[in-house]
Amino acid sequence: MKPQAPKRQPYGTLELGLLNVQDLHVAYGKVEVLHGVSLEVAEGEIVALLGSNGAGKTTTLRTLSGLVRLRQGRIVLGGEDITRLPAHKVVASGLGHVPEGRRIFGPLSVEENLRLGGYLLRHDLAEVEKRVHASYALFPRLAERRHQLAGTLSGGEQQMLAIARALMLEPRLLVLDEPSMGLAPKLVFAIFAIIQQIRAKGTSVLLVEQNARQALRIADRAYVLESGRIALSGPASALAADPRVRAAYLGG
Amino acid sequence: MQAFFQFTVEGLTIGGFYALVALGYTMVYGIIRLINFAHGDVFMVGAFIGWTVLVTLAGTHLPIVLALFVALATSLFFSGALGVVIDRVAYQPLLAAPRLSILITALGVSLALENGVLLIYGPGFLTYPHLLGTAGFTIGGVQISYAQTTMFVISLALMFALYLFVHRTFIGTAMRALAVDQDAARLMGIDVERIIQITFFVGSFLAAAAGMMEGLYYTQINFYMGFLLGLRAFTAAVLGGIGNIPGAMAGGLLIGLLESYGAGYISSRWTDVFVFLVLIGVLVVKPTGLFGERVVERM
Numbered sequence: 001m002k003p004q005a006p007k008r009q010p011y012g013t014l015e016l017g018l019l020n021v022q023d024l025h026v027a028y029g030k031v032e033v034l035h036g037v038s039l040e041v042a043e044g045e046i047v048a049l050l051g052s053n054g055a056g057k058t059t060t061l062r063t064l065s066g067l068v069r070l071r072q073g074r075i076v077l078g079g080e081d082i083t084r085l086p087a088h089k090v091v092a093s094g095l096g097h098v099p100e101g102r103r104i105f106g107p108l109s110v111e112e113n114l115r116l117g118g119y120l121l122r123h124d125l126a127e128v129e130k131r132v133h134a135s136y137a138l139f140p141r142l143a144e145r146r147h148q149l150a151g152t153l154s155g156g157e158q159q160m161l162a163i164a165r166a167l168m169l170e171p172r173l174l175v176l177d178e179p180s181m182g183l184a185p186k187l188v189f190a191i192f193a194i195i196q197q198i199r200a201k202g203t204s205v206l207l208v209e210q211n212a213r214q215a216l217r218i219a220d221r222a223y224v225l226e227s228g229r230i231a232l233s234g235p236a237s238a239l240a241a242d243p244r245v246r247a248a249y250l251g252g
Numbered sequence: 253m254q255a256f257f258q259f260t261v262e263g264l265t266i267g268g269f270y271a272l273v274a275l276g277y278t279m280v281y282g283i284i285r286l287i288n289f290a291h292g293d294v295f296m297v298g299a300f301i302g303w304t305v306l307v308t309l310a311g312t313h314l315p316i317v318l319a320l321f322v323a324l325a326t327s328l329f330f331s332g333a334l335g336v337v338i339d340r341v342a343y344q345p346l347l348a349a350p351r352l353s354i355l356i357t358a359l360g361v362s363l364a365l366e367n368g369v370l371l372i373y374g375p376g377f378l379t380y381p382h383l384l385g386t387a388g389f390t391i392g393g394v395q396i397s398y399a400q401t402t403m404f405v406i407s408l409a410l411m412f413a414l415y416l417f418v419h420r421t422f423i424g425t426a427m428r429a430l431a432v433d434q435d436a437a438r439l440m441g442i443d444v445e446r447i448i449q450i451t452f453f454v455g456s457f458l459a460a461a462a463g464m465m466e467g468l469y470y471t472q473i474n475f476y477m478g479f480l481l482g483l484r485a486f487t488a489a490v491l492g493g494i495g496n497i498p499g500a501m502a503g504g505l506l507i508g509l510l511e512s513y514g515a516g517y518i519s520s521r522w523t524d525v526f527v528f529l530v531l532i533g534v535l536v537v538k539p540t541g542l543f544g545e546r547v548v549e550r551m
């Protein structure tokens with residue numbers, strides 16, 4: 001089962017980006033943590049979503065993926081309304097999610113992790129194997145460690161595995177939640193280079209980062225999330241020059 | 253020494269039953285952290301379905317082997333389906349609720365199954381058709397019946413098939429993945445609720461196989477038979493390290509052996525004391541069981 005081309009639906013008068021998020025309200029229990037977040041990712045873009053700890057970045061991504069229920073709002077991916085889809089169906093609609101903290105399956109082998117990334121293709125084993133090998137071409141380190149348990153990989157390798165796993169279905173949009181977290185500067189650089197490669201191959205990217213400097217360096221546009229609201233947005237270069245962003249996220 | 257081997261043969265036979273039932277406890281615990289108290293009763297229902305089919309077929313002129321096969325297939329399939337229904341009706345709605353709710357529900361399901369069978373079949377013992385002859389062979393004075401051999405081979409074959417299923421198929425890999433991290437599994441496109449159902453099906457299927465074999469072996473079944481056996485099988489799962497599949501297999505065989513040696517060398521009245529003493533002893537020394545250092549992850 002290939003992720004199918006979604007039914008296109010006319011959607012208001014808005015210019016349709018690839019991802020269109022409108023007025024997202026999300027609560028944990030009674031406490032609302034997202035108060036009307038709207039954002040957009042166009043085809044072929046890298047968009048950064050910045051913000052300090054607890055601003056609601058992870059919640060935003062988890063809501064997009066259907067892991068968290070929303071109170072109000074609308075999420076459209078490639079013309080398909082995915083607002084209330086369960087998580088496993090959102091994946092089929094073309095959204096790949098590299099979660100915060102990597103969340104690889106530690107007791108499973110590297111190769112098993114990758115195959116699970118292709119779970120929705122399980123009726124076409126040849127295709128799964130083909131894509132596993134394509135991952136190895138992109139991440140040679142993973143090929144060397146294919147039979148090792150994923151939990152024994154280094155942090156950087158685990159991050160690469162998490163990314164490779166999310167790419168198995170060739171998503172239209174890849175969302176990454178703090179992929180540079182806890183990595184040495186050299187590895188951070190490598191991860192950001194990989195994200196640029198992924199975009200060059202035609203996958204759009206929504207990148208959540210605390211490492212604002214690096215994120216703004218590779219992003220086309222960015223949003224700044226503060227306490228569950230979008231406080232600022234614009235071209236990455238403009239935000240990098242904005243005194244408020246410099247003060248709060250770029251260390252002055 | 254001859255007695256020792258004789259007890260070993262007996263112990264492995266019933267140990268196979270325990271192992272099959274223990275697998276259901278351990279798999280369900282592995283993926284949803286539930287001690288499924290109703291599991292022993294699914295074993296019992298499996299025995300009753302098998303009995304019903306066999307007794308019905310006894311009137312026809314079906315060859316015995318074929319009748320056994322039909323009974324086994326029916327029992328395994330419907331017990332598997334029963335497991336799925338229990339999961340859908342009783343457990344799924346409570347997965348997000350506090351653990352205690354679902355545990356109490358499991359006790360309720362157990363009572364419901366026992367009383368349901370009590371209502372339909374009555375409180376007495378039913379006699380399984382005596383299909384297994386006592387024919388067999390002797391090695392060094394140790395008597396081994398063909399029935400024992402066949403049942404042990406069936407138990408091992410089912411365990412091996414399960415091992416392949418869990419390690420070599422996409423669905424099995426998905427089971428292991430969601431035992432580790434449900435949300436991450438969802439992000440792979442895995443329909444977690446469906447995989448949980450499949451797990452219940454497989455666990456119940458194996459328990460029913462044990463139920464029917466127990467019926468054929470001891471020839472007596474009763475609505476209450478799942479309670480004690482369930483307790484011992486659960487003990488086997490804990491002994492092997494709950495959540496751990498090879499652990500449940502080994503734990504089951506071990507409990508079977510302990511029971512058989514206990515009954516043979518001491519007294520069958522002391523069997524359970526013996527079994528639980530060993531369990532306590534193991535848990536004191538190794539709280540996560542024989543095989544389970546990191547319980548969840550060893551499925």
Ligand SMILES: Nc1ncnc2c1ncn2[C@@H]1O[C@H](COP(=O)(O)OP(=O)(O)O)[C@@H](O)[C@H]1O
Pocket residue numbers: 028033051052053054055056057058059060
């Ligand atoms: N599972 C949860 N239950 C309750 N509150 C949560 C949960 N996850 C996050 N929160 C709260 O929601 C807010 C946003 O958190 P999060 O989305 O993780 O922020 P970020 O990723 O930007 O650091 C925080 O105040 C956090 O404490």
Ligand SMILES: [Mg+2]
Pocket residue numbers: 057058059100
């Ligand atoms: Mg976060």
